Amino acid sequence: MTSIKITVDRLQPGLHIRLPCKWNEHPFLFNSFKIKDEDQIRMIRHLGIKHVFINPGQSDTQPLPVQEESDKNKDKEEVDQEVDLETQKLWQEKQDRIEKLSAYRRRVISCEKEFERSLSRMRAVMNKIRNRPEQAAEEAAQLVSDIVDNLLSDDNVTLHLMNGKSEFEDIYFHSLNVSVIAMMVAKAKMMDAEQIKEVAFASLFHDIGKVKVPTAILRKPTALTEPESNYLKLHTKYGLEIAANIEEFPESARTVIAQHHEHIDGSGYPDGLKGDEINELAQIVAVANAYDNLCHSNVVSEQKIPYVALSYLYKSCKHIYNNENLSLLIKFMGIYPPGTVVQLSNEMVGLVISVNAANILYPNVLIYDPSVPRTQAPIIDLAEKDIKIINAILPCKLPDKVREYLNPRSRISYFFDTDD
DSSP states (O other): OOOEEEEGGGOOTTOEEEOSSOGGGSSSSOSEEEOOSHHHHHHHHHTTOOEEEEOGGGOSSOOOOOOOHHHHTTTHHHHHHHHHHHHHHHHHHHHHHHHHHHHHHHHHHHHHHHHHHHHHHHHHHHHHTTTSHHHHHHHHHHHHHHHHHHHTTOSOEEEEEEOOOOSSOHHHHHHHHHHHHHHHHHHHTTOOHHHHHHHHHHHHHTTGGGGGSOHHHHTOSSOOOHHHHHHHHTHHHHHHHHHHTOTTOOHHHHHHHHHTTOOTBSOOSSSOOBGGGSOHHHHHHHHHHHHHHHHTOSSGGGOOOHHHHHHHHHHHOTTTSOHHHHHHHHHHHOSSOTTOEEEETTSOEEEEEEEETTOTTSOEEEEOOTTSOGGGOOEEEGGGSSOOEEEEEOGGGSOHHHHHHHOOOSSOEEEEEEOO
């Protein structure tokens, strides 16, 4: 519904308004919001704003009737001082939010740099795996140790949505992604540091056999034929052959390479193992691997947004994967994982960009606000605001300008940070 321009003397609580000024010219958190009380109305008048735009469709009430001029300013002098103090307080709160937002952005930048470093180290490991396998294994073990030490250094682990720069290094992104997710599951299972390192190492190498599978099959943008699918399934066999040439390669990682496509109901491959016949670490990696594959199918029509991928695993795959691992995955990812575009209770749209393991119901959401430059877009910690997520939105359903602003990732990658 089209917005309607009204003078500020017609405002009352319950009207959903848009202020006719820039985001940094007023103390409110958003340019558009529903008026809560008379204090907000007095503050709007105090700012010298003469008119606003209302959205009737989002309002709970109608504007007041037009008043006579003599009624408009009769109590102005009485409230000016009080409103001025309240405005200053709100400005300070907004400034504090901006400082907190700047600190958050700095942490995300730091996290992204660490992610890129880990990705670079992962790439180096994969490049050495054939010619210098022993060195590759040593470097992988050191990479795992560094990541796990960071993961275990603090209870307040935050899972961030990462900006993957390349679209073509699938095995590196996928392996690091699966490793991060598997480590989070292992941590949630209260595994000790050495067990988590085993999970992480095995995750990094779980798909190593794919280096022997033709690229045309690995990146085919349409469904695989049966012969192609059978060829792809050989990556577990090829992975074991590569691992056999590395003397110090951990036995637990070999087992994960062999079993990460086994299903607890016996429907998996290569051996059709069931239930407890499947190694505990392999069951963890299997869940992480399934989630990332659902988000990154080569067949575009089969790609699922994180929210749908989690829902699909929970509703349709309980007979395939360890139920405790599935529940833990959903628990630390949150109902709306990083990378999910969401509709908020204040009618705004945002992108979930991080989830704190200590407060999973209230993620951090990047808000679409065309009045604010994209690089300064508000990031709202839902734990601190009276705003809730209503539902998830498919990125393809967004208007072009909203999609460009929020920039939903075509590749969903995660990395974690620990709060100070």
